[in-house]
Amino acid sequence: MPVLLVLVFLLIIFLEAPGLIKKKWWREMIAVSFFLLLGFALSLPQVLGFELPSPNIVIEAIFKPISDWLRVTT
Amino acid sequence: MLEDGRISSRQATFLMSTMIIATVVLFVPSITAKYARQDAWLSIIAAILAGLLIARLATTLGLRYPDKSIFEYPEDILGKWPGKLVGLLYVCWFLHLNAEVIREYGSFMVTAFMPETPIIVFILVVVSIAAYATINGLEVFSRANEIFLPLIVGSVIILFILALGQMNFHMLLPMFDAEPEDVLKGAIAPEGWFGEVAVITVLIPYLNKPREAHRVGALAVLTCGGLLLLDAVGIIALFGPNLVEAWLITTLNGARMIIVASFIERLEAVIMIIWVTGGLIKITVFYWAAALGSAQLLKLKDYRPLVVPIGTVLVSLSTLLHPNISDLLQFLTSVWPPYAIIVFEAGLPLLLLTVSLARGIRGARV
Amino acid sequence: MNRKIILLMVLILALLFPEGCWSRREINELAIVLGAGLDRTADNKVQLTLQLARPSAFSGGGENAGGEAPRQNNSWVVTGTGDTVLDAENNLALKVSRHIYWSHSIIIVYGESMARGGVRDVSNFFMRNPQPRETSWIFVTEGEAKNVLESHSELEKTSAQSIAFLARNQPGYSIMLEDFQQNLTSPGTNPAAPRIQLLKLGQPQGVGMEERLRHEEVGITGTGIFKDDKLVGWLDMSETRGLLWLHGKVKEGAIIVPSPGQPDKKISLAISRDKIKVNPEYDGETVKFNVNIEFDMELLEQQSNEDLTQPEKIKEIERLAAEEVLEQCNSALAKAQGDYGTDIFGFGEAFHRKYKTEWKKVKGHWNDEFQKARVDIAVEPHLRLTGMLHRRASLKR
Amino acid sequence: MRRVTRHIKGGCRNKAKIPPGSSNKDSSAELDESLLLTENLTTNLFRIKQFLIDCSDIVYREFLFAQREDIRLVMIYTDGLADKSQLSDQIMRALSLELPLSAPQADITRSGAYHLIKERGVCVHQIKETNRLDEIIEAILSGDTVLLVEGNSTAIINGARGWESRSISEPDTEVIVRGPREAFVENLSTNTAMLRRKLKSHLLKIEALRLGRISKTDVVIIYIKGVANEKLVTEVKRRLRKIDLDGILGSGYIEELIEDNPWSPFPQINHTERPDRMAARLLEGRVGIMVDGTPFALTVPNVFIEYLQAPEDYYERFYFATGVRIIRFAALVLSLTAPSLYVAIITFHQEMLPTPLLLSIAAQRESVPYPAIFEVLFMELSFEILREAGIRLPRQIGQAVSIVGALIIGEAAVRAGLVASATVIVVAITGISSFVFFYSASIAIRMLRFPIMMASAALGLFGLISSIIVLVLHLCSLRSFGIPYLSPVAPISVGDMKDVVLRVPWWAMYNRPRLIGWKNPRRLGPEQKPDFPEVKNRGGAGDA
Structure with missing residues (x-):
């Protein structure tokens, strides 16, 4: 699975990069790499079986009073 | 401009309607019935009214800068870096929202139709289709949506009519049984969805006639509201409030109840069509908004190279967000709506509008 | 760019296709329940x-029509036990070579032992699992449900279909899983389900049939009534008619009353279009229900030889019909209210509709409240049609 | 049916409209000394022969003008392309025998002969003069006859073309019951004439082009001035002029060279062999392209809906036409999705079948050893093979092969337990449905059926719906000469809905399609709905 993931990302780079380099769109290149890295960083641990904390925890913590009010009590 | 497509007001209305309907008809009747029980329709009407307000707020703000999107004009209003921050927040919100929707999409397919299939399959398929649509641009998916929306609305209405025979409208009685507080609570979830109409702040610069944006927002909310009302009333009349609140995806169960002269049975497929097409359009809209937003924030020449990388983020984020479906539902019921409404659908637009009005600045006129 | 995306999609599909097909079930790998x-x-x-179902028995019409070939079994009945329904299914699956497939299951039969002990625990499975239908018909049987399913139908291909059609045609009280569940969850009403029993019916026709088949078929013989989720008693067919009247569900059927002038002769009235109004009254102490039943009748059979077409005779027939219905x-009511104290008529919901605030006080112990309630029933039959005859043709003058 | 008759063509084409340089892209474009004729006939002849070396079909006929040894004439033409009877009657006999008798003897000199021949000698309708070798060569090869006169550096080109060609016959690919029965033929001038007969207006413009480096094929652009958008006409011309290909042998070549989305499986340029259909499209504001040598005329822009419209729709009553349209839509959906839907339902969503049907299909499949998808693929493939065989084989055998083959294979496969009979029914329905609508579109649909089948075999209905969505997205992204391919459905144009599922009566077809004919939208006069009160009154008076 990790190998497959790396392959997929390599494929995406292979499809994306040449066009950008040819057009010398370096800003775009940076943005693309940023998102690809983010995607890779988020997916690799999952594929390897680590449990990442959900980003929702922060939101849940902040909105706890309201969500407690909203929780159905039966 | 990054996106060279222009859409008509009708296309924009259709786009927003599909976007909201898709998720609303599936989950909301059950969530609302949890609080307001047979008075769910009351909650929905309240939500429609609030949705109209939000739409008005978003369009008023957007029309002050008719040639800019919400990723750009905060810079004019708040100054460069705070403005960029607001734009960035919106990009993140669209990404997050989209990941949630994609997760819902997968969960729905897995729960209702193909429990043996891993959820990642549906996520991958839908994200790649959405990427294809996004790359084709606003005009193309708006046009495709002009085919999908009539299909979706037609299906909902036909399902309603077919199920009419099994409905018992006594279930809606007694009216006004729920406490006002519960009605209010019930209104928050649909309101969170109606509030997604705030995405019109991204669409306004691409409208043929930006002046009609007010109408677009209002019509979209009314269309979805009407359909949701029909759906919720039908479902409650079919099952009674006790069962509706117990079920995960009540509309699906409603469709399964339909028996027409022992010939047509189990119309789940129709629900699947509604959800798969509608959900796809919704995901595409936010996908496009996120890609466009990042490109506008970073002042890129094109948003298209970003689409596939953003897709990888969406896929990994959507599998990361929730460990299981009850966590997803809990989040959608009690955390997401207040979060979305308070911060992004009402809060930030209100802030931007106030500052803009106070400083008396506005963009080009149309 | 566009082509690249399509390439990606094709790749994804190509990846999915060989290892895909997770949910795929070929029809001939299914054991259709x-x-x-x-x-x-x-x-416990x-x-x-x-x-x-044994699919090979359902192959297109006519091949075994000669009657010479021995008739095959159309279905196969298997049993398994376990702590939960799914556990039982898994144990049962050990004996079945195919994947058990619920979506076409049309009946659920509760044996008496299960029904008396409460059905809520097991019925949850049918609601939670996406495969079984909400539109399955629910039955209770005296004795074991297993025996009922093992029976055979002469008219239909399998007894399950035969039982389901019995329910669909509604000679008795019939209820779907979804309605049953709704009644279970609502505090204002208790469920009821038709009672089916094995009856000695018919004689198998044809060579060799006597040995092969048990000539017992399933018939509806009344209604089992529940208090909450537990079976508490039975209604016979006439009482079931009463239940149907009070539910406003009498779609068809007949009332037999004595002929007004010749009480030893009977006349039959077919029923159409019934309407019921339940009007609760509450004074803070006791609950009172005013029930008004209105229906149309058609005179379809007459044993007596009097002329029934006179207005006063019609009045009399209507009175007799009203009495008959009232008695049913x-x-x-006497059984449900008096003997078992369970509101199977949904009066509680009618009460809820009218007295929203009072309901909150009584809904916890509604069945007790119902037991104390007074029910006044008014029946208003209308004889609208007299069939194709003006009066009895064989009248000798 | 295909009676071959001798077709006589009136004259050489008026080439005045050909912009210089557009027709010949090789070296002849610039004027070169060596490409001009000299006064010496032998040199000229030698040069021409140099060009046409090893072209055995070129005929050089030398003869004398008025039997004078010093005035030699050479007539050059291509065997089979020039009208020989006209040549011998009108040119040779006239020049060698008749003209010398009537003309004043004083004029019969080397210098005078040329003018004499030009003005009085040649009795053909169209002549042209040139002093350029390349033009001469082109004229010879196009079927014109070139006359060289001793001592003159200009040649006379006689438009006496005439070659074997097919006569006008009934259309083979677009058969209808009620309506005109003529189809375009291979000959371009016959085709333009047919069109001109339909639209006798000076507004019908037929502009000529010559394409193909070697084939030098005549191509015309046809449109109605004032109806067709000029921008569209310019764009068509621009794209056509860009073509640089050695030979254009059919309109299909051009189609693929000027499409907007060359990778799409859907044709974005429509073609027809019916002059009436072509005329109808021109009247809607479209632009036509006709190529010499092919009976199929192209029209642009093309929208998807056109494939579901048949010419018959406009000749029959509108109720009928609307009904048939609905059937065609159903056929479109069926031919695209029926096998996939079948596969999806019987392998993933068995709950959607009514119980008796499920049991009956289960009984049929009991003995089938393969998964449903292979069964369907096998049957679909054999159906496609049969269809291809039916088209390629000689006509009489072809029909027998397709019908018998389908019957025998289907029946035998069911008997052998290879496929379920339900599969055969589904495949047959799919196959039949794909014949209902226009052939070119049905090719795309037939092809796309297979990936959709794969998707539904992998993911059931979800795969089916997803692939349909991709298809719709793709169709929405297409444009044909700037017009969205799915218009007027997407983008919705309410006014144009009158000719999509409905075909409203002619008295209600007020406007041309909005996106195509916006320049001059009105096509119907006011108050055209039949309402003849005087007739009614007369009837009333009769009663009284």
């Missing part, structure tokens, strides 16, 4: 009985 029966064994386990209703 036609009906399910649930019993509780002596050691769930005993699940499934009637599985009262007998059902």
Whole structure:
């Protein structure tokens, strides 16, 4: 699975990069790499079986009073 | 401009309607019935009214800068870096929202139709289709949506009519049984969805006639509201409030109840069509908004190279967000709506509008 | 760019295709469940009985029509036990070579042992699992559900279908899983389900049939009534009519009353279009229900030889019909209200609709409240049609 | 049916409209000394022969003008392309025998002969003069006859073309019951004439082009001035002029060279062999392209809906036409999705079938050893093979092969337990449905059926719906000469809905399609709905 993931990302780079380099769109290149890295960083641990904390925890913590009010009590 | 497509007001209305309907008809009747029980329709009407307000707020703000999107004009209003921050927040919100929707999409397919299939399959398929649509641009998916929306609305209405025979409208009685507080609570979830109409702040610069944006927002909310009302009333009349609140995806169960002269049975497929097409359009809209937003924030020449990388983020984020479906539902019921409404659908637009009005600045006129 | 995306999509599909097909089930790998029966064994386990279709018996019409070939079994009945329904199904699956497939199950039969002990625990499975239908018909049987499913139908291909059609045609009280569940969850009403029994019916026709088939078929013989989720008693057919009247569900059927002038002769009236109004009254102490039943009748049979077309005779017939219906209703009421104290008529919901605030006080113990309630029933029959005859043709002058 | 008759063509084409340089892209474009004729006939002849070396079909006929040894004439033409009877009657006999008798003897000199021949000698309708070798060569090869006169550096080109060609016959690919029965033929001038007969207006413009480096094929652009958008006409011309290909042998070549989305499986340029259909499209504001040598005329822009419209729709009553349209839509959906839907339902969503049907299909499949998808693929493939065989084989055998083959294979496969009979029914329905609508579109649909089948075999209905969505997205992204391919459905144009599922009566077809004919939208006069009160009154008076 990790190998497959790396392959997929390599494929995406292979499809994306040449066009950008040819057009010398370096800003775009940076943005693309940023998102690809983010995607890779988020997916690799999952594929390897680590449990990442959900980003929702922060939101849940902040909105706890309201969500407690909203929780159905039966 | 990054996106060279222009859409008509009708296309924009259709786009927003599909976007909201898709998720609303599936989950909301059950969530609302949890609080307001047979008075769910009351909650929905309240939500429609609030949705109209939000739409008005978003369009008023957007029309002050008719040639800019919400990723750009905060810079004019708040100054460069705070403005960029607001734009960035919106990009993140669209990404997050989209990941949630994609997760819902997968969960729905897995729960209702193909429990043996891993959820990642549906996520991958839908994200790649959405990427294809996004790359084709606003005009193309708006046009495709002009085919999908009539299909979706037609299906909902036909399902309603077919199920009419099994409905018992006594279930809606007694009216006004729920406490006002519960009605209010019930209104928050649909309101969170109606509030997604705030995405019109991204669409306004691409409208043929930006002046009609007010109408677009209002019509979209009314269309979805009407359909949701029909759906919720039908479902409650079919099952009674006790069962509706117990079920995960009540509309699906409603469709399964339909028996027409022992010939047509189990119309789940129709629900699947509604959800798969509608959900796809919704995901595409936010996908496009996120890609466009990042490109506008970073002042890129094109948003298209970003689409596939953003897709990888969406896929990994959507599998990361929730460990299981009850966590997803809990989040959608009690955390997401207040979060979305308070911060992004009402809060930030209100802030931007106030500052803009106070400083008396506005963009080009149309 | 566009082409690249399409390439990606094709790749994804190509990846999915060979290892895909997770949910794929070829039809000939399915054991199609036609009906399910649930019993509780002596050691408090769930005993699940499934009637599985044998597809080869359903191949197109006519090949065995000669009657010479021995008739095949159309279905196969298997039983398994376990702590939960799914556990029982898994144990049962050990004996079945195919994947058990619920979506076409049209009946669920609760054996008496299961019904008396409460059905809420097991019925949850049918709601939670996406495969079984909400539109399955629910039955209770005296004795074991297994026996009922093992029976055979002369008219239909399998007994499950035969039972389901019995329910669909509604000669008795019939209820779907979804309505049953709704009644279970609502505090204002209790469920009821038709009672089916094995009856000695018909004689198998044809060579060799006597040995092959048990000539017992399933018939509806009344209604089982529940208090909350537990079976508490039975209504016979006449009381079931009363239940149907009080539910406003009499779609068809007949009332037999004595002929007004010749009480030893009978006349039959077919019923159409019934309407019921339940009007609760509450004074803070006791609940009172004013029930008004209105229906249309058609005179279809006359044993007597008097002329029934006179207005006063019609009045009289209407009165007699009203009495008959009232008696049916009262007998059902007496059983449900008097003997078992369970509101199977949904009066509680009618009460809820009218007295929103008061309901909150009584809904916790509604069945007790119902037991104390007074029910006044008014019946208003209308004889609208007299069939194709003006009066009896064989009248000798 | 295909009676071959001798077709006589009136004259050489008026080439005045050909912009210089557009027709010949090789070296002849610039004027070169060596490409001009000299006064010496032998040199000229030698040069021409140099060009046409090893072209055995070129005929050089030398003869004398008025039997004078010093005035030699050479007539050059291509065997089979020039009208020989006209040549011998009108040119040779006239020049060698008749003209010398009537003309004043004083004029019969080397210098005078040329003018004499030009003005009085040649009795053909169209002549042209040139002093350029390349033009001469082109004229010879196009079927014109070139006359060289001793001592003159200009040649006379006689438009006496005439070659074997097919006569006008009934259309083979677009058969209808009620309506005109003529189809375009291979000959371009016959085709333009047919069109001109339909639209006798000076507004019908037929502009000529010559394409193909070697084939030098005549191509015309046809449009109605004032109806067709000029921008569209310019764009068509621009794209056509860009073509640089050695030979254009059919309109299909051009189609693929000027499409907007060359990778799409859907044709974005429509073609027809019916002059009436072509005329109808021109009247809607479209632009036509006709190529010499092919009976199929192209029209642009093309929208998807056109494939579901048949010419018959406009000749029959509108109720009928609307009904048939609905059937065609159903056929479109069926031919695209029926096998996939079948596979999806019987392998993933068996709950959607009514119980008796499920049991009956289960009984049929009991003995089938393969998964449903292979069964369907096998049957679909054999159906496609049969269809291809039916088209390629000689006509009489072809029909027998397709019908018998389908019957025998289907029946035998069911008997052998290889496929379920339900599969055969589904495949047959799919196959039949794909014949209902226009052939070119049905090719795309037939092809796309297979990936959709794969998707539904992998993911059931979800795969089916997803692939349909991709298809719709793709169709929405297409444009044909700037017009969205799915218009007027997407983008919705309410006014144009009158000719999509409905075909409203002619008295209600007020406007041309909005996106195509916006320049001059009105096509119907006011108050055209039949309402003849005087007739009614007369009837009333009769009663009284």
